[in-house]
Structures are given as structure tokens and as C-alpha cells.
Amino acid sequence: MKFEDFLFTHDGADLFEKTQGLDEVLTSGVMTGSEGLGIRLSEKTSPEVKIKEKSGSEHKVIMLGSNSYLNLNTNKKVCEAAMRAIEKFGYGMGAVSVYAGITDIHKELEKRIANFYGCEDAVLFPSGYGTNIGVISALCSKNDIIINDSANHASIFDGSKLSGAKLKIYPHGDIKALEKILQKLKNTNAAKLIITDGVFSMYGDIAKLDIICDLASYYGAKVMVDDAHGLGIVGATGKGSAQACNVEKRIDLNVGMLSKTAGAIGGYCATTKKIAQYLRHYARSYFFSTSLPAPVVAGLNEVFKLLEHDRAGRKELWLNITLLREKLSKAGFNTENTQSGIIPIVIGNESILFKMHQDLRLSGVYTNIVTYPAVRRKDCRLRLCAMKDLTKTQIERAVEIISKIGKKYGVI
Numbered sequence: 001m002k003f004e005d006f007l008f009t010h011d012g013a014d015l016f017e018k019t020q021g022l023d024e025v026l027t028s029g030v031m032t033g034s035e036g037l038g039i040r041l042s043e044k045t046s047p048e049v050k051i052k053e054k055s056g057s058e059h060k061v062i063m064l065g066s067n068s069y070l071n072l073n074t075n076k077k078v079c080e081a082a083m084r085a086i087e088k089f090g091y092g093m094g095a096v097s098v099y100a101g102i103t104d105i106h107k108e109l110e111k112r113i114a115n116f117y118g119c120e121d122a123v124l125f126p127s128g129y130g131t132n133i134g135v136i137s138a139l140c141s142k143n144d145i146i147i148n149d150s151a152n153h154a155s156i157f158d159g160s161k162l163s164g165a166k167l168k169i170y171p172h173g174d175i176k177a178l179e180k181i182l183q184k185l186k187n188t189n190a191a192k193l194i195i196t197d198g199v200f201s202m203y204g205d206i207a208k209l210d211i212i213c214d215l216a217s218y219y220g221a222k223v224m225v226d227d228a229h230g231l232g233i234v235g236a237t238g239k240g241s242a243q244a245c246n247v248e249k250r251i252d253l254n255v256g257m258l259s260k261t262a263g264a265i266g267g268y269c270a271t272t273k274k275i276a277q278y279l280r281h282y283a284r285s286y287f288f289s290t291s292l293p294a295p296v297v298a299g300l301n302e303v304f305k306l307l308e309h310d311r312a313g314r315k316e317l318w319l320n321i322t323l324l325r326e327k328l329s330k331a332g333f334n335t336e337n338t339q340s341g342i343i344p345i346v347i348g349n350e351s352i353l354f355k356m357h358q359d360l361r362l363s364g365v366y367t368n369i370v371t372y373p374a375v376r377r378k379d380c381r382l383r384l385c386a387m388k389d390l391t392k393t394q395i396e397r398a399v400e401i402i403s404k405i406g407k408k409y410g411v412i
């Protein structure tokens, strides 16, 4: 049984019948392992954290499954700013941005993000997923063409579909295929938008933004980059994938998420003043969705004060990324071509993946688990994220455990 078996209602079946089918398969543990894909945290995310099993028992795991790469979710200054804001503004805004949902600190954050990218303006969205949905569906419609890397995040594909634009997809990282698509479209009048993850969320590699920007200029397309996993991590001073590829001034739509490195929730699009203004009127996930809570925004202002001066601990993080990756490669794992804080371990067999994931958790290491629909089943993998505050001892212990379990299942 597979995930896809429960997508549709079969002819003549009750609308909810598929939910019963899924329940039976999940209970059997075939599709996700006996504990499902996730865990329950008993305390704040940190390098070693207490989790709760379904049975109710608790134990510690080394956390290799958090996107809070720089541990900013627990940064003292960030949390103190959030606490001050809760006193002043309460814990929720109670209105969408266009009505009574924003404060001076929301506007300050938009300005900080715009400055970070050297752009005129930035629009804050209440979620990262909603940022992609909103930006793409606001700017593109049935007369336009969107060109996507096949490994782009699901929210980019969902936004593309919602927009009604024609959709072209090139195999992950295949720039020649991208150029072929652009060549074929050369004689159309349709407006074109190339969209790519900056750092690919399931692979960890960086898009070839220099070539993408060259192709876009030559063929008259615009470029949107979702740098959810590049912000604060890659590039000479942590400005992200565009900086890593020396194309900082050439990205039309700098989208990013406030849920990964920034440790909170939300998303943004940094761009020109006129595009930002357009988004505030036409991006429905902005217009029709309640704005970010002020405590989150206050914390994020502190985050960007650190990020803009590259003082959030990026260098310490990179020491951990390098150590973790080197040790895993030395142990014999395939970590692909990662260039970021995301370190995949390709397993390629779902049933082994589920068993390994479970053994790892019970032995004290938590990693993310990735399979269809996030990647093809034959590319299924453990997805590890390095964190700044991990100690050398924790990394060594984690690799020891992963290696022992990898050997047990014949992965190495």
C-alpha cells in the first residue's frame, strides 16, 4: 500500500472511505514505521532534547532533525524581545495585515529584511508555505509560463498550480534542460518566471543561480528564489544562495522563510517597491490571513540584527556541518552533493528506512525521514540537519549510533 492509494475517492465510494483505508495501513506501520514520521517534543528544541514515545515513556535524543540551524529559537536576546512584545501587544494580532494586524515592529521587520537583500521593500507573510502560494498566484496567471526545478518545494508547485499559469518542469539541477525549455519558448509572447529553491530542501545542494540568471536575462524571464534553507547559512556573509552564486542584485523575487534559520514562523518576499505593493493587494495568503503575532515579530527583529552583521554563529555552525558530513562520508554513507546545513543519507529502500529511523530514535538520535511525495521512493533518505550548538561529542556519538544501525541494515 502506498500514499497515492488514498488520494482519490473510488467510483461510487463514500467520500470518507479513503480515510478508513489510510488508517488501517498507518496502524499496521507499513507506510511510516510504527511511530509515524514524527516525534513529540517534551521540551524546547535544542541539540539534545527529551521526547515522548507513543507509549508515554520519555527519553533524550540528539536532535538532527531541526531546521533551527543557528539555535535562534532559544537565543536569549530573541526570546527576551518576544517576551517584552507579549507584554506590550499580547500574543496574537487578531486581524489581517491590511486591517488592524500590524504594528511598527512589523514594519521594522519588513525594512530589515528589505535591507538585508538590498531591496526597496519586503512583504511579510504569516507562513512560509503561504508565501510561495501567495507570491506565485498573485503575479502569475493563465497567460504566463512558470518554469520549475523538479525538486522545488511543494508550496512552489502548489502556488504554480493555483496561479493557472502553464507549467514547465526540468529535472533537478539540469540547466541544459532548463535552457531547452527556454529555447522552445523563445517565440512565445508569454511572460516567463523561473522558480527555484536556493538550497534544495531534500538534497542540500545550491541552485546554479549564476547560470539561471544568465539564461533568464538572455531569454527574457524573471527569477524567483525560495531561500528557505540558505538564509543565514550560505554565502560569504550568510546572505544566502544568491550571495553564494554572486547574483545578489539579479533576483527579482527573494522569497525566504522565517521558520528555519530564523527559528520562528512566517515568510517574506523582498523585491521592488511596486511589486511589494502589488503583492499586498493581490497575494491572497497575505490579504486574507491574520498577520504574524507581535512576539514572533519582535524576536525576528533581533534575529535580523544578528543576521545582517553575520553575528548569529554561522562559522560555528559550519564547523559542525563539516564535521558531521565528513564523519558520515568516512563511515561510508552517501551524503550526495550537499552544500548547506542539510545532510542527506540516501537509503533507497523504504522498509529499511522506516526500520532504521525507528532504531535510531530508540537509540538516541532523531533525524528526519524523507520519502514520497517529498522525493521519489528510490531516493528515500534520512535527512539530517546540523545545528550550531551541537558539541563535538554529540556529533561523534550520533555518527557512532548511525553507523552501527547503518551496518545492521546493510546500508554501509
Ligand SMILES: Cc1ncc(COP(=O)(O)O)c(C=O)c1O
Binding pocket: 127, 128, 129, 130, 132, 153, 155, 197, 201, 226, 228, 229, 257, 258, 259, 260, 265, 266, 267
Ligand atoms: C524550500 C521550502 N520552502 C517553503 C517551505 C515552507 O515553509 P514553512 O514551513 O515556513 O511554511 C519549506 C519548509 O518546509 C521549505 O523547505
